[in-house]
Amino acid sequence: HARRLEKVEENVWLQFTQLAAEYKVVNLGQGFPDFSPPSFLLESLCNAVKAGSSMHQYTRAFGHPRLVKILGKFFGRILAREIDPMQEILVSVGAYGALFCAFQALVDEGDEVIIVEPFFDCYESMALMAGGKPVYISLKPQKVTGPPLSSADWVLCPEELASKFTSRTKAIVINNPNNPLGKVFQREELQMIADLCIKHDVICFSDEVYEWLTYDGAKHIKIASLPGMWERTITVGSAGKSFSATGWKVGWAIGPGHLLKHLQSVHQNSLYHCPTLNQEAVAVAFEREYELFGTGESYFKQLPTQLQAKRLKVAESLRSVGLQPFLPEGGYFMITDISSLKVDLNDPSSKDEPYDYRFVKWLIKEKRLGTIPVSAFCSQGSRADFQNYIRFCFVKDDSTLKAAEDILRQWK
Ligand code: PMP
Ligand code: GLN
Numbered sequence: 001h002a003r004r005l006e007k008v009e010e011n012v013w014l015q016f017t018q019l020a021a022e023y024k025v026v027n028l029g030q031g032f033p034d035f036s037p038p039s040f041l042l043e044s045l046c047n048a049v050k051a052g053s054s055m056h057q058y059t060r061a062f063g064h065p066r067l068v069k070i071l072g073k074f075f076g077r078i079l080a081r082e083i084d085p086m087q088e089i090l091v092s093v094g095a096y097g098a099l100f101c102a103f104q105a106l107v108d109e110g111d112e113v114i115i116v117e118p119f120f121d122c123y124e125s126m127a128l129m130a131g132g133k134p135v136y137i138s139l140k141p142q143k144v145t146g147p148p149l150s151s152a153d154w155v156l157c158p159e160e161l162a163s164k165f166t167s168r169t170k171a172i173v174i175n176n177p178n179n180p181l182g183k184v185f186q187r188e189e190l191q192m193i194a195d196l197c198i199k200h201d202v203i204c205f206s207d208e209v210y211e212w213l214t215y216d217g218a219k220h221i222k223i224a225s226l227p228g229m230w231e232r233t234i235t236v237g238s239a240g241k242s243f244s245a246t247g248w249k250v251g252w253a254i255g256p257g258h259l260l261k262h263l264q265s266v267h268q269n270s271l272y273h274c275p276t277l278n279q280e281a282v283a284v285a286f287e288r289e290y291e292l293f294g295t296g297e298s299y300f301k302q303l304p305t306q307l308q309a310k311r312l313k314v315a316e317s318l319r320s321v322g323l324q325p326f327l328p329e330g331g332y333f334m335i336t337d338i339s340s341l342k343v344d345l346n347d348p349s350s351k352d353e354p355y356d357y358r359f360v361k362w363l364i365k366e367k368r369l370g371t372i373p374v375s376a377f378c379s380q381g382s383r384a385d386f387q388n389y390i391r392f393c394f395v396k397d398d399s400t401l402k403a404a405e406d407i408l409r410q411w412k
Pocket of ligand 2: 179
């Protein structure tokens with residue numbers, strides 16, 4: 001195999017999605033809703049299927065015209081700037097596709113890429129596959145709020161962050177709201193990152209797939225909206241996450257033409273485009289959201305309201321067994337420290353694995369509850385700091401959450 005694959009063969013999704021299926025668990029592991037997407041989305045797909053033969057053929061490589069137009073209009077309004085839908089947007093196969101194009105297009109052999117831990121695992125693999133050198137910095141828990149514990153407690157040390165920027169730094173990757181913590185970055189935190197990007201002429205990859213999902217009044221701010229940042233930011237989004245249809249795999253990158261054109265080249269020469277039908281249906285859904293934005297009928301408003309209650313339900317279930325979850329300000333997930341649960345994992349075969357990996361396997365096999373180990377979201381060197389946490393996805397039907405609660409309550 002090619003050398004670029006050397007450090008990317010182990011994959012948490014491969015490992016734990018398979019195991020969860022094998023044991024038929026109550027699954028709060030992989031991040032996907034187990035309830036139906038909104039009916040207007042499904043209708044838009046049915047309509048697209050019947051709309052004529054062109055819907056079943058190739059469309060424009062960099063994004064179906066109807067979709068890029070509405071994305072430009074939609075995000076142009078949020079960013080308070082004119083976005084050129086043809087030059088400043090790329091639609092790809094999910095946020096994964098958009099991220100992959102960004103790394104391939106902008107990270108060169110030997111370039112340093114700063115990655116904020118804990119991170120969505122593919123950033124590290126994508127940096128490595130591009131020949132880049134990941135440089136890690138950890139969010140660390142500090143008592144900022146509380147009690148109860150909150151994802152806002154996880155913060156970056158300003159001096160440490162500044163020390164990671166060198167003449168070799170090409171890009172920094174942030175994920176806001178963050179997977180797995182649920183942290184929503186405050187304006188001051190984004191400004192600190194922006195100042196360093198500008199000072200050192202560094203590009204920012206901002207993964208905002210959970211941008212609509214904030215709770216308890218937390219406000220999502222786009223780093224691209226800060227002065228001097230549009231020119232150097234690639235913002236990534238996902239229709240799968242926006243409309244609770246993760247299998248659709250429609251995502252996008254938005255940014256200035258001088259950067260975006262290189263992502264378009266990668267995409268053009270690898271994937272070409274993602275399915276026309278899904279792009280058309282997502283376009284219609286965004287047109288609807290554009291009209292309803294900020295109203296109670298907007299799905300981007302309804303979904304977080306619905307998730308707010310689910311999030312509290314899962315937190316309550318965890319507290320019932322004495323666990324203290326970090327209540328997330330945004331996103332699909334919450335994490336909790338598991339070291340207080342004195343469990344005899346009793347599996348000598350896996351002694352070399354991080355504690356959370358062993359714990360999650362035990363939880364799947366013995367309790368039939370699926371979760372994800374948090375040390376999968378950090379570098380090898382930080383595993384010791386993260387191996388006492390596991391991640392729960394709360395974007396699940398109430399019956400699933402009830403089944404999980406029953407498992408937890410019987411525990412004691
Ligand atoms: N970024 C983050 C932070 C994610 O959690 C995910 C998983 N949905 C993705 C990107 C990938 O999104 P998509 O399914 O649109 O490829
Ligand atoms: N983003 C989802 C998660 O974090 C799913 C990722 C995946 O399955 N590759 O759970």
